Amino acid sequence: MYKPFKTIEDQVTLLESRGVECGRGTDATLLREGYYSVINGYKDPFLDAGATIAAGDDRYIPGTRFEDILHLFDFDRRLRLATFGALTLAEAALRTTCAYCFSEMHQNEPNAYLNPRNLHQPPKARKDIVGPMIGQMMKIIDNGGKDPEHGGKGYLHHCLADHGGEVPLWVLTNDMTIGQVTNFYRVMGSEARGAVARQFESLYASSHRKKRRITSGKLDSVYSRVKNFRNICAHDERLYCARPFGDNNSFAQLATDLELLLTKQRHREFLQRVESLMLGLERDLPGHAGQIFSAMGVVSIDRHQKYMDSIRDN
Numbered sequence: 170m171y172k173p174f175k176t177i178e179d180q181v182t183l184l185e186s187r188g189v190e191c192g193r194g195t196d197a198t199l200l201r202e203g204y205y206s207v208i209n210g211y212k213d214p215f216l217d218a219g220a221t222i223a224a225g226d227d228r229y230i231p232g233t234r235f236e237d238i239l240h241l242f243d244f245d246r247r248l249r250l251a252t253f254g255a256l257t258l259a260e261a262a263l264r265t266t267c268a269y270c271f272s273e274m275h276q277n278e279p280n281a282y283l284n285p286r287n288l289h290q291p292p293k294a295r296k297d298i299v300g301p302m303i304g305q306m307m308k309i310i311d312n313g314g315k316d317p318e319h320g321g322k323g324y325l326h327h328c329l330a331d332h333g334g335e336v337p338l339w340v341l342t343n344d345m346t347i348g349q350v351t352n353f354y355r356v357m358g359s360e361a362r363g364a365v366a367r368q369f370e371s372l373y374a375s376s377h378r379k380k381r382r383i384t385s386g387k388l389d390s391v392y393s394r395v396k397n398f399r400n401i402c403a404h405d406e407r408l409y410c411a412r413p414f415g416d417n418n419s420f421a422q423l424a425t426d427l428e429l430l431l432t433k434q435r436h437r438e439f440l441q442r443v444e445s446l447m448l449g450l451e452r453d454l455p456g457h458a459g460q461i462f463s464a465m466g467v468v469s470i471d472r473h474q475k476y477m478d479s480i481r482d483n
């Protein structure tokens with residue numbers, strides 16, 4: 170078999186044979202969290218590259234403890250939780266502004282988002298987006314509009330039953346995924362997309378001293394990262410070194426993007442939580458922290474703190 174079953178005792182023995190010092194709590198942690206999630210996900214900074222090549226399987230830097238790997242595992246989990254909270258706020262902003270701007274432009278047409286004439290295929294899209302987008306929204310309405318006793322959503326059922334089948338976009342978006350909302354933003358048409366971008370400029374100005382120019386194209390790239398990192402967090406995947414769809418899509422770039430999407434206070438709170446986690450990691454893993462920060466796209470804690478200082482007066 171490619172990966173034969175191993176008992177927890179076998180897993181501990183394997184780690185020790187490869188140079189990992191295992192303490193009393195190792196077996197309980199492996200049983201609770203899983204060997205694959207902890208070891209396969211977070212072993213890389215602790216591997217001895219030369220010894221690994223020579224042995225033909227993993228060999229760890231002398232002195233590596235299971236506790237060290239667990240510190241990185243725990244750091245990344247806490248980083249995901251902090252990031253997911255910030256991304257949820259950013260997601261809500263896009264849902265609300267898209268629903269508001271599109272509905273304002275189509276005030277006299279019920280369910281205008283289901284009319285393909287109101288949507289526009291992005292010129293550089295490699296495949297049809299409009300058709301599947303409408304199909305997905307219709308499916309949400311059909312499934313969610315059932316009686317709640319049969320698995321439907323109360324707010325959608327109310328619209329269909331009591332308002333002649335009209336489901337306002339600001340209601341529908343509550344049941345759309347972040348991927349569906351970002352795709353809807355892409356097909357809204359240039360006028361509506363421009364209106365959304367202006368709303369984000371207004372939101373930025375409402376909590377910052379300085380104004381920022383925010384284009385619809387900028388929002389496209391920013392929310393592409395938001396979607397990818399949000400899904401990483403939601404599926405409990407490794408975050409700190411993630412580069413979804415390109416080296417420019419680092420955690421550090423995401424943290425910078427969020428300046429455009431969150432209030433100044435919320436953004437600073439997020440950055441402060443990240444700083445606290447980084448300080449804890451530097452304390453727990455002083456010999457590896459620099460490598461881990463680099464994988465995040467952060468040069469150092471000092472650079473992160475300077476960025477926080479730079480946005481203080483914005």
